[in-house]
Amino acid sequence: DAKTTQPPSMDCAEGRAANLPCNHSTISGNEYVYWYRQIHSQGPQYIIHGLKNNETNEMASLIITEDRKSSTLILPHATLRDTAVYYCIVRAPLGTGGFKTIFGAGTRLFVKA
Amino acid sequence: EAQVTQNPRYLITVTGKKLTVTCSQNMNHEYMSWYRQDPGLGLRQIYYSMNVEVTDKGDVPEGYKVSRKEKRNFPLILESPSPNQTSLYFCASSLRFAGGTDTQYFGPGTRLTVL
Numbered sequence: 001d002a003k004t005t006q007p008p009s010m011d012c013a014e015g016r017a018a019n020l021p022c023n024h025s026t027i028s029g030n031e032y033v034y035w036y037r038q039i040h041s042q043g044p045q046y047i048i049h050g051l052k053n054n055e056t057n058e059m060a061s062l063i064i065t066e067d068r069k070s071s072t073l074i075l076p077h078a079t080l081r082d083t084a085v086y087y088c089i090v091r092a093p094l095g096t097g098g099f100k101t102i103f104g105a106g107t108r109l110f111v112k113a
Numbered sequence: 114e115a116q117v118t119q120n121p122r123y124l125i126t127v128t129g130k131k132l133t134v135t136c137s138q139n140m141n142h143e144y145m146s147w148y149r150q151d152p153g154l155g156l157r158q159i160y161y162s163m164n165v166e167v168t169d170k171g172d173v174p175e176g177y178k179v180s181r182k183e184k185r186n187f188p189l190i191l192e193s194p195s196p197n198q199t200s201l202y203f204c205a206s207s208l209r210f211a212g213g214t215d216t217q218y219f220g221p222g223t224r225l226t227v228l
Contacts, residue, residue: 032214043203043219093214099163103156
C-alpha cells in the first residue's frame with residue numbers, strides 16, 4: 001500500500017470550511033483513498049473514500065486530483081466537535097492483497113471558536 | 114445496535130502473565146483486524162483476518178497471536194506480555210462493498226499496561 005503524507009496539524013475557525021490535504025504520490029491504479037478520524041482516544045471513525053471521482057457524503061467531501069497523487073478532505077462547516085486527528089490512507093481493494101492497512105501520523109485539526 | 118465490542122477496556126498486568134483481549138462484532142463482517150496505537154507511532158496493524166480460520170500478519174505481529182474460529186469473534190492473545198506491549202489496542206471489522214472497497218468499524222479500545 002502506498003504511503004501518505006499529511007501536515008501534522010492545522011487550525012480552522014468554527015463555521016468555516018476545513019481543508020485537509022494528503023499527498024499519496026506513489027498510489028497505484030487500483031488503490032482507493034480513505035479518510036478516517038479519531039477523536040481523543042476513541043476508536044477511529046470512517047469518513048469517506050474514493051478512487052478517482054470526487055465524493056460527497058453527509059460528513060465531508062473528498063477531492064482527488066486528476067493524477068491521483070493527492071487529495072483533500074473538506075469539512076464544509078467545521079464545528080468544535082470536529083477537533084480530531086484525521087488519517088488519510090490508501091488501500092487496494094479487498095481480495096487483491098488490500099487488507100493490510102497502514103495509518104500514517106495523521107493531521108491534528110483544531111477547530112477554534 | 115451495530116457495534117464492535119472489546120473486553121476488557123482497561124487492564125493492568127505483570128510481565129509473563131498470559132492474557133486475552135476479546136473482540137466481537139454483530140454486523141456479520143468477514144474482515145477483522147487488530148491495531149495498536151502508541152504516542153508518536155500512530156496506529157499500527159498487528160494481525161488481520163479475512164474470514165473464519167484465515168488470518169495473516171500485519172506490520173507488528175511479534176509477541177501476539179490471534180484466532181478466528183467464528184465469524185463474530187477475533188481474540189488477541191499475548192502469551193507472555195512484556196512492558197513494550199503497553200499500548201492502546203483497537204479491534205476493527207470491515208463490511209465489504211462491491212468492487213472490494215470496505216469501511217472499517219472500530220471498537221472503543223483496550224488500554225493495556227504491562228508492569
